[in-house]
Amino acid sequence: MGPNAFRRMPQKNKQEKYIEARIKQLMDDMNKASDEYDKQWYNRLIQELTWVQDMGGTKAKTNCYMEKTHVGAIGGKEIWT
Numbered sequence: 001m002g003p004n005a006f007r008r009m010p011q012k013n014k015q016e017k018y019i020e021a022r023i024k025q026l027m028d029d030m031n032k033a034s035d036e037y038d039k040q041w042y043n044r045l046i047q048e049l050t051w052v053q054d055m056g057g058t059k060a061k062t063n064c065y066m067e068k069t070h071v072g073a074i075g076g077k078e079i080w081t
Helices: 014-032 036-056
Strands: none
Touching: 014 036
């Protein structure tokens, strides 16, 4: 076996884990909200956290997550178009 045989994958730091968990919580809350304005507010918070994720992570950078296609949990429809 070579020296890299037991190399570990990089682990996510606490901030990355928190942001992922918070986005999931906000998505759940958005799906439970009955007021359309509240849903838009949750969506905006998710946008902000996704941007933070993109800017701090190692994946390809985009300026806005709305440039990507996402299918939200609200009836399977795209929630930002």
